Amino acid sequence: MNIALIGYGKMGKAIHEIAKERGHEAVLIIDADNLSDLTPENIRKADVAIEFTSPHTAYNNVKFCLENKVPVVCGSTGWLDKLDEMKALATEKQTGLIVASNFSVGVNIFFEVNKRLAQLMNGQSNYEVTLKEIHHTAKKDAPSGTAISLAEQVLEELGRKDKWVNEESAQPGDLSIISERIDPAPGTHFVKYSSAIDDIEIIHTAHNRTGFALGAVLAAEFLKNKVGFFGMKEVLNL
Ligand SMILES: NC(=O)c1ccc[n+]([C@@H]2O[C@H](COP(=O)([O-])OP(=O)(O)OC[C@H]3O[C@@H](n4cnc5c(N)ncnc54)[C@H](O)[C@@H]3O)[C@@H](O)[C@H]2O)c1
Structure with missing residues (x-):
């Protein structure tokens, strides 16, 4: 080709x-x-x-x-x-x-896991969800496009969240995305559900491009x- x-x-x-x-x-x-x-x-x-x-x-x-x-x-x-x-x-x-x-193949599988986890969490209001992404310092946009995709998948499934924000937020309807810039990270994404009893977290880490x-x-x-x-x-x- x-x-x-x-x-x-x-x-x-x-x-x-x-x-x-x-x-x-x-x-x-x-x-x-x-x-x-x-x-x-x-x-x-x-x-x-x-x-x-x-x-x-x-x-x-x-x-x-x-x-x-x-x-x-x-x-x-x-x-x-x-x-x-x-x-x-x-x-x-x-x-x-x-x-x-x-x-990446791995991230696209991660997307499917993210959607399923959000579906399961929709009825579990004791869990608060946050997203975090870490990329290299040369990255020009924040949050990462991947984090936005993850956030939109969560918003689609989780009735208690209205919108994503690129900061820590105490508003119950806000889905927080924390962006960190550290070298030489090619890209790590975290989706974490926390309750008083336990946490469930899924993580994708890219090792290279x-x-x-x-x-x-x-x-x-x-x-x-x-x-x-x-x-x-x-x-x-x-
Ligand atoms: N979708 C994905 O899987 C994925 C993965 C990694 C990076 N990205 C994104 O891809 C983009 C590029 O990433 P990168 O790491 O290669 O960045 P980079 O800065 O290393 O490369 C970008 C290149 O584009 C060139 N350029 C600038 N303006 C141009 C133009 N008008 N026409 C042609 N070339 C031009 C620059 O000179 C530079 O060499 C970024 O937006 C990044 O966020 C996406």
Whole structure:
């Protein structure tokens, strides 16, 4: 498969390695120093684009790919207020789009465990729930996209919580997400239910970026020749 890599930082490079191992070729690599190479002619050489840049640049890059009818896998976090617009554009252009706050297989299994635990806890009002995430200090957004996904899953299932807040909160309806920035953590997420009697906590710890990179390449392989919006749940058949 011919892929375009948009963003060639830590993730772009890790994805390139895995893509090569799986027999794919990067026919276009775009980073901040060669943005002028991101032309309609160049992007159309790719079967799928993989976008890992930043919260401020992802929207324009995803839009550019879809407008040129190139399916796109986007891992950049912090821009999801524009996601619905991009889902509509994918449908309009009859092109594929995958956006995931976290591409790792382990985290996507963790998401399913999180949903189930929240369902079980819905009737157990003695338990207070909090979320925590720890990432490296270069991370630009807080809370992490993964923590937001975990929080939204909890809010969906747990009637006693109304909204997430990125601080410790004493308001009963608030779901607190605590963000810590410590090097060299690639990403740890905690969901903790505490009562006077006991605690139940689920934790996912990424050891390196390989899991995210492999998941992004699996998503690109899944997306080739598909139309519409998909998540990692579909890619991994969870
Ligand atoms: N979804 C996931 O599984 C997952 C996993 C890790 C990181 N991320 C997210 O992916 C993004 C990138 O992470 P990273 O660790 O590779 O960051 P990074 O800072 O190492 O790399 C980002 C790269 O994008 C380049 N860039 C900036 N503007 C650009 C533009 N307009 N076009 C093309 N390239 C541009 C930068 O020069 C840099 O090399 C972040 O938003 C991060 O939160 C997501």
